[in-house]
Amino acid sequence: MTNKGSSNSEVVMMEIEANKPTGNGMVVGGLSPLSETIWKEKTSVEMVGDVSARLAWKDLTVMVTLSNGETQNVLEGLTGYAEPGTFTALMGPSGSGKSTLLDALSSRLATNAFLSGNVFLNGRKTKLSFGTAAYVTQDDNLIGTLTVRETISYSARLRLPDKMPWSEKRALVESTIVEMGLQDCADTVIGNWHLRGISGGEKRRVSIALEILMRPRLLFLDEPTSGLDSASAFFVTQTLRGLSRDGRTVIASIHQPSSEVFELFDRLYLLSGGKTVYFGLASEAYEARLDLLFFFSKGKRYRFFSQAGFPCPALRNPSDHFLRCINSDFDKVKATLKGSMKLRFEASDDPLEKVTTAEAIRALTDYYRTSQYCYSANEKVENMSKVKGTVLDSGGSQASFLMQSFMLTKRSFVNMSRDFGYYWLRLVIYVLVTVCIGTIYFNVGTGYNSILARGACASFVFGFVTFMSIGGFPSFVEDMKVFQRERLNGHYGVTAFVISNTISAMPFLILITFISGTICYYMVRLHPGFVHYLFFVLCLYSSVTVVESLMMAIASVVPNFLMGIIIGAGIQGIFMLVSGYFRLPNDIPKPVWRYPMSYISFHFWALQGQYQNDLVGLMFDNQTPDLPKIPGEYILEYVFQITVSRSKWIDLGVIFSMIIVYRIIFFFMIKINEDLTPWVRGYLARKRMKQKNGGQINTTVAPYGLTQSPSLRTYVADHRKR
Numbered sequence: 001m002t003n004k005g006s007s008n009s010e011v012v013m014m015e016i017e018a019n020k021p022t023g024n025g026m027v028v029g030g031l032s033p034l035s036e037t038i039w040k041e042k043t044s045v046e047m048v049g050d051v052s053a054r055l056a057w058k059d060l061t062v063m064v065t066l067s068n069g070e071t072q073n074v075l076e077g078l079t080g081y082a083e084p085g086t087f088t089a090l091m092g093p094s095g096s097g098k099s100t101l102l103d104a105l106s107s108r109l110a111t112n113a114f115l116s117g118n119v120f121l122n123g124r125k126t127k128l129s130f131g132t133a134a135y136v137t138q139d140d141n142l143i144g145t146l147t148v149r150e151t152i153s154y155s156a157r158l159r160l161p162d163k164m165p166w167s168e169k170r171a172l173v174e175s176t177i178v179e180m181g182l183q184d185c186a187d188t189v190i191g192n193w194h195l196r197g198i199s200g201g202e203k204r205r206v207s208i209a210l211e212i213l214m215r216p217r218l219l220f221l222d223e224p225t226s227g228l229d230s231a232s233a234f235f236v237t238q239t240l241r242g243l244s245r246d247g248r249t250v251i252a253s254i255h256q257p258s259s260e261v262f263e264l265f266d267r268l269y270l271l272s273g274g275k276t277v278y279f280g281l282a283s284e285a286y287e288a289r290l291d292l293l294f295f296f297s298k299g300k301r302y303r304f305f306s307q308a309g310f311p312c313p314a315l316r317n318p319s320d321h322f323l324r325c326i327n328s329d330f331d332k333v334k335a336t337l338k339g340s341m342k343l344r345f346e347a348s349d350d351p352l353e354k355v356t357t358a359e360a361i362r363a364l365t366d367y368y369r370t371s372q373y374c375y376s377a378n379e380k381v382e383n384m385s386k387v388k389g390t391v392l393d394s395g396g397s398q399a400s401f402l403m404q405s406f407m408l409t410k411r412s413f414v415n416m417s418r419d420f421g422y423y424w425l426r427l428v429i430y431v432l433v434t435v436c437i438g439t440i441y442f443n444v445g446t447g448y449n450s451i452l453a454r455g456a457c458a459s460f461v462f463g464f465v466t467f468m469s470i471g472g473f474p475s476f477v478e479d480m481k482v483f484q485r486e487r488l489n490g491h492y493g494v495t496a497f498v499i500s501n502t503i504s505a506m507p508f509l510i511l512i513t514f515i516s517g518t519i520c521y522y523m524v525r526l527h528p529g530f531v532h533y534l535f536f537v538l539c540l541y542s543s544v545t546v547v548e549s550l551m552m553a554i555a556s557v558v559p560n561f562l563m564g565i566i567i568g569a570g571i572q573g574i575f576m577l578v579s580g581y582f583r584l585p586n587d588i589p590k591p592v593w594r595y596p597m598s599y600i601s602f603h604f605w606a607l608q609g610q611y612q613n614d615l616v617g618l619m620f621d622n623q624t625p626d627l628p629k630i631p632g633e634y635i636l637e638y639v640f641q642i643t644v645s646r647s648k649w650i651d652l653g654v655i656f657s658m659i660i661v662y663r664i665i666f667f668f669m670i671k672i673n674e675d676l677t678p679w680v681r682g683y684l685a686r687k688r689m690k691q692k693n694g695g696q697i698n699t700t701v702a703p704y705g706l707t708q709s710p711s712l713r714t715y716v717a718d719h720r721k722r
């Protein structure tokens with residue numbers, strides 16, 4: 001257990017020392033001191049001996065339904081296991097089912113995918129949850145303006161229990177930084193479009209660091225080395241191997257490893273077309289010989305492949321050879337290269353010369369099925385499924401709702417204040433545009449022509465100036481990506497996110513609207529008086545916030561820059577049309593446009609309020625000096641067709657309530673996306689499949705009975721119920 005009084009660096013060293021392999025090369029069963037600090041409450045009650053994660057899967061078949069109702073077996077009867085202290089690599093050509101196997105094991109299958117067979121964790125059939133397993137996806141969705149240390153620290157405070165002292169949290173953060181080899185870039189920002197940050201390999205390591213922070217016993221990684229150069233790929237894989245040596249169970253899909261990376265694998269699961277080609281020790285598929293016999297012992301260098309009749313030619317990377325044997329695209333490559341010097345050179349010792357890839361795959365899968373490798377894997381899985389052990393589950397984030405909301409607000413505020421494109425650029429543009437408005441309508445006065453000028457000015461401010469806020473959409477999309485990654489990994493709840501997002505933006509929106517509103521108000525010289533000024537800026541603030549809330553709601557369902565901006569612009573264009581300026585309120589066609597559209601449009605309420613705010617109490621010159629002056633109230637009623645009996649504060653109140661309504665819509669959009677959409681998709685997939693099979697779910701393709709897709713979405717719901 002961590003000594004609270006010890007210095008930060010001492011605690012870090014304790015963690016690192018504890019993580020060093022024991023005699024047999026790994027920390028077995030137990031937890032290192034800092035891991036224990038996270039699990040201590042659970043372990044005091046539940047821990048019964050070994051808490052490591054022993055994962056086994058038996059006859060795993062995954063079938064997906066396609067849009068035409070056809071079904072396709074993506075995985076067929078896979079059996080395998082992953083043990084604590086080992087690093088298992090899933091390899092296979094593109095489309096062979098690597099990601100699907102990872103998803104099936106980690107309970108993240110898509111809703112149109114159906115699973116049969118069993119997954120055992122410590123001998124128990126269980127759906128994996130956030131607290132038991134961590135999943136690192138291919139995309140590094142990180143906040144570009146935070147440094148590596150800040151990113152990990154915020155994550156720690158978002159998920160670790162409130163009552164854990166900060167010194168312990170910091171020790172965990174520091175040990176994670178050291179463990180992932182991120183010390184050199186710990187104070188460098190992640191980087192975004194205008195900030196030069198850390199490298200791709202370092203980003204990948206930060207993503208992994210965020211998931212190992214809670215010290216999960218089981219770690220899944222989907223192509224952690226994709227897009228990295230071979231040196232970065234090596235270091236990332238080496239780190240993963242190091243993580244496994246802490247008694248963790250690490251499973252990763254790896255696309256095309258270099259020979260150095262391949263050397264780091266403990267076990268290899270080779271897939272082709274959803275079938276097992278090989279499962280066993282990587283060293284038994286690949287038997288490295290470093291002596292003089294290296295060049296003369298081809299038949300022995302890659303044991304499984306040699307035995308199956310496909311020894312690796314000399315000087316070829318083993319993983320390249322394995323993938324060549326099972327990737328049917330290589331038939332096309334061979335045809336293209338036919339007759340070239342390269343092919344003639346390799347033709348002498350390449351067994352693949354004589355057969356097509358389909359034949360090679362068949363030979364390898366048949367050989368594996370009857371081999372000792374398959375037999376011992378089945379036997380091991382059988383044994384593992386019988387030994388019942390403790391499953392440690394932290395239940396996702398252990399921080400309180402208040403702590404999550406506070407930390408998210410703080411993190412979001414820091415990000416907004418550092419990202420020039422989030423609000424600062426908008427402030428500059430708003431100031432420029434309002435200076436332009438101020439100059440054009442400068443000292444508008446109370447002449448006859450100023451009546452329309454005041455109307456046009458208000459319409460421009462509450463129409464176009466608020467419209468400019470859709471420029472924040474790309475930043476919202478980035479926020480949503482980070483949210484989705486963190487949410488899928490159970491870091492915090494939707495409510496905390498919506499609240500934090502609303503609060504963190506508030507100071508910036510107040511700043512932007514008060515500065516630009518003040519410039520506009522005093523340059524144009526709208527209705528004199530502080531209350532009139534206050535109403536104007538509050539109206540501007542609430543309108544801009546409504547636009548932000550609307551765009552956030554759109555970003556939660558349309559996570560694409562262009563589509564989101566087009567949809568947002570379209571909605572606001574319609575709202576502007578019915579605001580009462582481009583067509584007077586009583587002239588707007590009643591069905592649809594007047595009722596309900598104009599009432600839904602925040603522009604309508606903003607304009608009605610501002611017209612009243614500006615005109616009531618003022619006297620305007622008539623067309624000629626000999627005619628009597630025109631009172632503002634008359635203009636409101638007969639020119640702008642405004643109901644003067646309604647207080648302008650009611651208009652303002654309606655806009656503020658729209659903010660709440662849009663935030664609630666935002667919340668429900670996320671919920672619908674998370675819970676309802678997958679359910680509907682799953683229902684439709686099952687219905688299509690039943691229709692295709694005459695009312696029956698096709699059990700011949702999935703012999704052990706189909707279960708509903710164990711998607712994470714389903715889990716999210718279950719998890720909260722507990």
Ligand SMILES: Nc1ncnc2c1ncn2[C@@H]1O[C@H](COP(=O)(O)OP(=O)(O)OP(=O)(O)O)[C@@H](O)[C@H]1O
Pocket residue numbers: 064065066074092093094095096097098099100101110111112113255
């Ligand atoms: N939910 C799904 N609906 C329809 N088809 C699917 C679904 N999931 C997987 N597939 C199909 O199953 C096959 C295997 O997909 P998977 O993503 O598991 O392969 P992979 O080996 O990870 O490929 P890559 O290396 O390209 O990521 C592909 O042909 C894919 O189109």
